[in-house]
Amino acid sequence: MRSKHCRKCQKCIATFDHHCPWLGTCIGEKNKAWFYFYLWAQLILLGQLEYLAVRMIVEERYLWVGYLMAIVAGLFIVFVLNLLGFHSYLIAVNITTWEQLSWNKITYLNNWKRSFGSPFGLGFKENLKLVFK
Numbered sequence: 001m002r003s004k005h006c007r008k009c010q011k012c013i014a015t016f017d018h019h020c021p022w023l024g025t026c027i028g029e030k031n032k033a034w035f036y037f038y039l040w041a042q043l044i045l046l047g048q049l050e051y052l053a054v055r056m057i058v059e060e061r062y063l064w065v066g067y068l069m070a071i072v073a074g075l076f077i078v079f080v081l082n083l084l085g086f087h088s089y090l091i092a093v094n095i096t097t098w099e100q101l102s103w104n105k106i107t108y109l110n111n112w113k114r115s116f117g118s119p120f121g122l123g124f125k126e127n128l129k130l131v132f133k
Contacts, residue, residue, distance in 0.1 A: 001108055002120075004098060017090075018097040027097075033132050036091065039084045046080060049073040094120045094127040 004016035006026045015029035027035045050073040056066030090097060095118040103109050112119050121127060 002096065002099070015096060016098055032091075036084075036087055036131070039080060039087065043077065043080050043084060046073050046077045050077060091131050092124055092127055093118050094122060094130060 002015045003012055005012050006016065006019050008019050009026050011026065013026045013028035015032070017027040017032055017035075019026050020035065023035070023038070025031075049069060053066050053069035053073055056062055057070065087097075090100060099106060099109060099118070103114060109119070122130070
């Protein structure tokens with residue numbers, strides 16, 4: 001029921017979440033946990049870049065490069081943190097990005113009130129088990 005055909009991949013994806021332009025593939029049932037770990041890895045790498053940028057500024061080495069790196073890394077950290085928070089919420093309530101953004105267009109969600117939450121929610125622990133099995 002939650003499968004969707006991706007126009008970009010030309011494949012049917014089980015529990016379709018979204019097509020990721022950075023990875024060039026769809027995120028769904030089989031790789032959602034890996035996508036989540038990817039976001040954490042990106043955050044860690046960006047944190048290291050921010051640390052190096054601040055260190056360059058403090059040591060007054062290549063000062064303009066340090067400031068530029070700090071600004072760019074900071075912006076990307078905010079972006080990835082937002083993605084991580086959003087996907088943490090989606091995993092916790094067992095809903096996909098596609099379902100969240102297209103609720104009124106999806107036939108199996110049309111008659112389900114948003115205030116009830118996801119019709120697929122099984123509780124926090126069980127929802128986590130579904131993704132990180």
